[in-house]
Amino acid sequence: MKLMNNNLQQYAIGVDIGGTNTKYGIVNHRGDITHSGRMSTSKYETAEAFVDALYAVFSPIIDEVGKENIKGVGIGAPNANYFTGSIEHSPNLNWKGIVPFASMISEQFGLPCSITNDANAAAVGEMMYGAARGMKDFIVITLGTGVGSGIVTGGQLIYGHDGFAGELGHTIIRPGGREHWSTGVKGTLEAYASATGITLTAREMIAESGRESLLQQYPSEAIDSKAVYECAMKGDEVAKEVYRFTGQILGEALANFVMFSSPEAIILFGGVTKAGNLIMDPVREHMEKNLLAVFKNKVALNFSELKEADAAILGASALAWEIRM
Amino acid sequence: MKLMNNNLQQYAIGVDIGGTNTKYGIVNHRGDITHSGRMSTSKYETAEAFVDALYAVFSPIIDEVGKENIKGVGIGAPNANYFTGSIEHSPNLNWKGIVPFASMISEQFGLPCSITNDANAAAVGEMMYGAARGMKDFIVITLGTGVGSGIVTGGQLIYGHDGFAGELGHTIIRPGGREHWSTGVKGTLEAYASATGITLTAREMIAESGRESLLQQYPSEAIDSKAVYECAMKGDEVAKEVYRFTGQILGEALANFVMFSSPEAIILFGGVTKAGNLIMDPVREHMEKNLLAVFKNKVALNFSELKEADAAILGASALAWEIRM
Structure with a gap:
């Protein structure tokens, strides 16, 4: 004992x-x-x-x-x-x-x-107490102000040779696309799938679309990811389109990550996941669509089970x- | 003993x-x-x-x-x-x-x-006898008919939960881009950086550019990666442009891979590497350009030291x- x-x-x-x-x-x-x-x-x-x-x-x-x-x-x-x-x-x-x-x-x-x-x-935290209990191969993607990631393979966190592995938010998913406000690199996942990215997408869509939207009640600089969430919950089509666009990009990125480490599950975590199926449905669709046959319908895609x-x-x-x- | x-x-x-x-x-x-x-x-x-x-x-x-x-x-x-x-x-x-x-x-x-x-x-093979001797974190990219990869982190090959990890040739690097001849997925690395991809790029460039090129001595269906290599070695600008284009896409993809597992080195291997600096220079340039500051000028980019x-x-x-x- x-x-x-x-x-x-x-x-x-x-x-x-x-x-x-x-x-x-x-x-x-x-x-x-x-x-x-x-x-x-x-x-x-x-x-x-x-x-x-x-x-x-x-x-x-x-x-x-x-x-x-x-x-x-x-x-x-x-x-x-x-x-x-x-x-x-x-x-x-x-x-x-x-x-x-x-x-x-x-x-x-x-x-x-x-x-x-x-x-x-x-x-x-997820491995010890949450959605990844008992798993040896999984990826956690944190969707907050930025986009972060923790990658576990064979039961071990990947640290890389210098301790900095797992910066999946900074992988390029739209070459030549939106410039990151801080790194200056174009088209990285974080520029789209973070709360900041969602804010920028919504402002662009409102400026360009000409469609009616509850988001128009805000001055452009007051539109943020919270406003997008609230308008989407009220059924606003433009706000829901923001999530579809965001989910497509995130789904394509997740397909790339699966091709790298073939995880049993990907766990999404953080403020952006509050949108629930509005974001999860396009993420799942575009992840599956871009996977090699050998990976299709094998990777569980879950929200964190732990309080944020x-x-x-x-x-x-x-x-x-x-x-x- | x-x-x-x-x-x-x-x-x-x-x-x-x-x-x-x-x-x-x-x-x-x-x-x-x-x-x-x-x-x-x-x-x-x-x-x-x-x-x-x-x-x-x-x-x-x-x-x-x-x-x-x-x-x-x-x-x-x-x-x-x-x-x-x-x-x-x-x-x-x-x-x-x-x-x-x-x-x-x-x-x-x-x-x-x-x-x-x-x-x-x-x-x-590289870890036991080649360019990765003594390394615990590195990636081998094979550039042949297809594009393959072997990823080692912390001294262990990444197999993933099902044994299929490391299909980096099938990651998307040009969303909506060239359709893969076999998987049907659009814009994957293999569609560009394999010998087959180089062949397709050369045929497209010849059909579209209108520039004079030694490649024009071949009927379109006879242009292959070997012809591109031979013309580039003779100084043909269009053939060299094929390698610059291929190298840019591969370099951007390598930046993504570095953000994943932060390797000490990436080792390029296979027939396509015969082009030497014609491909390595743009690969290095576009990899470095797209890396987060924390990874810049830290990752060795080498050709395999072993006979092919x-x-x-x-x-x-x-x-x-x-x-x-």
């Missing part, structure tokens, strides 16, 4: 840093999130200011739980490198260049810290359990 | 089945190919006829070496499944449907047989050493 130590290091901190918001929690060994919250990411111009603000919200929680009961801090963040502990050249964060994020957190919190790509953290915030917090906290001290 | 048995099972048969030709050899434990040859693949309408013909060429070699000295047969073939031993729905072979190839070989040869994707076999036939034969034979009896 394995002896569990119930008094020491019962908790791990999990932090999920997105381009817009950061979600955080404290997780016990059974995977229950006992404290959680969220804060802005984008309002902090520097990583230093962000780390200070994160510590300020955690300080009372750490005091309550007792620092000696916390094993460490696990962080999922865009362009975070598991090997080096740095966040490097992230197109979706204000902090440019190479930021030694794990050591900044570790110093401020007085706790060991391990980081990985936010989508990798979500994939680990939970998968990444749980996945990030799983890093902390594994920290070598 | 490890005892080597020098009298028994000193050899393995390695067979590389391509869409047009099949190359084969007998390999000793040190990786020397002691007997080798080639035969047509495409002239055999059925897998049964092909297996008979393969056995006919091997029969005298097996008699010479002694069957008791041969450990088994390792085969690399398009759409071959390592898990099931079948060749399934191959677009580039005459044998359609699901062919239980390993058991057919095993029965005919009276030797155990293991099979994998021909490009996976090439990747194993050897990598796949050696890689396939490596399967035979591992056969459990």
